Amino acid sequence: MGAPMAGVGAGHLAAAVSEAGGLGMVGVPAAASAQWVTEQAVVAGAGGRPYGVGLMAWALRDNAAPFEAVLAARPDLVSVSYGPYAGYVESLRQAGSTVVTQVGTTDEARAAEQAGVDVVVARGSEAGGHGRNDVATLPLLQSVLEAVRIPVLAAGGIATARGLAAVLAAGADGAWVGTAFMGCVETTISSEARRRLLAAGETDTSYGRVFDIAQRLAWPPEYGGRALRNAFFDRWAGREEELASDDDACATLDDARREGDFDTACIYAGQAVGMVRRQRTAADVVADFAGAKRLLSRFTM
Template sequence: MALSTPLCDALEIEYPIVQAPIGSVTRPELAAAVSNSGGLGTLAVTWRPPDRAAEFVERTRERTDRPFAVNVVLDPEAKEVATEDHLDAVLGAGVPAVSFSFGDATPYIERVHDGGASVLVTVGSAEEAETAAAAGADVIVAQGWEAGGHVQSEVATLPLVPRVADAVDVPVVAAGGIADGRGVAAVLAAGADGAWLGTRFVATEEAAVENHYRERIVDAEETETLYSELFDIGWKGMPHRVLHNSTTEAWERAGRPTPGDRPGEGETIAEYPGGHPIVRYGDDLPMEGVEGDLDALALYAGQSSGLTDEVQPAAEVVEELVAETEARIDQLSAVVQ
């Protein structure tokens, strides 16, 4: 059998596997590795200046001749760069696809299409999916609340995906809680046309993170995440899911106080190369080169961390996902027969 769905046709990819835009974790090496393996690699550009975003697209193009995407967050609380400036940069550099999240993508979809790229829009409800599809989105990403990082839904993946699939006539990608072929097969059965994985790709050799972060994901159980708005310095008001650490535990012991009264709030706990400080409760993660109390930073991860058991090359992850999904579908077919 060959694992191919309408998503593959829409994005011109071999397999319905999408690497999520996992913030500063992404870089050209990771996106290209996923795309070269038949999936869709993605770069996060929201927190990068336009010239740097264009450079990332160009560097990815040097590493792959297959489709890949960039992600742009639309929530103004998260942004320092106008969306139009980011789009001019990445479309000018020739990116094949743009994904939007955390906001209404309607004003920007025509611009992306005019630039020759496909549009993916992340949603957290069937109503949001209908709006995005009516505006011209080529692909809808249905993100369930099991997801790691910032989360834009309060609905779990399996109830959300069928609702979204019933609401739109374009390919749907399921996100949240997926880390292996069993999860991919499950969301395909629920009506999705592909799977979107973030946490699993943090635990890859190409991810731009310190090893401590990878190891925490690999060692974590499915019960070791916290859904809250705790790490809000830099992006206020957006719920997110992280691994429990010293910061979350101190906050919970203090009775979950509100901002301004949290233990150690505002103290410097780490720094970027060059000395730029990172404060407690900041939305910064342990990027490559960050030094300090790495375990106290925002360790974004989904409930799928309990299914992530080793650090691997990204290409190997894609290959295993495809093989496991095909095997699981074969097993289910045998049950029906």
């Protein structure tokens, strides 16, 4: 499954992943309009394949329009994560969507099951974008599988057939993959951002709240972001309180985002970024993941 990556994965990427045999997701930005969600849902579902939409619960408190648009679109799967998501579960299920939430601890997984979600994503700290930095994928997955009865997907650091085979062998029902798709032609990222991603190594990411604070985004503080390390992050890491009141730094980041200056602007990516080495199509990435079947067959009698 393709993870919902706001600002990276819209309707075209979701459609391409689904057409290739996975399940593609549209990542909804915090300030997205209902019209944008509706348009991207049409693109994602145009081929008649199942697709999903990912929402950020904290953002829905101030902008409920995307949620209403998702209810109307009735995608096959909806992810609502990071913030007070429980109040959205029943409406989505009544609309016919499978409901997923991402969790970063075993306690969060138990709470999600009690809230009535259909599937949990055990998202380890290796993952790109936002989430907890408390537990790595493999120990988290093992613990969550022991703790809940609902299906579990694994996320964080899964970029090849080997990673998919590993989590399936552990008992996961599937993998929730973001970074592996970031080099794809169907994403919305710029050519310069893609160039930097393809050149990055496995140790080139950092985790923290620097970019959220500088953008004045209301992410819950427990959910920082993993992105490619750059000069702006290095300058402000450890000085977040000062950054929160520095309007010049905020303006600098805004300018950099518009100008495509990624020494300052952020590119969210996980620790698997070192395995994303060339531009490909989503179909290429999905086809490579199919190699997990061969790896798993080595252990069948």
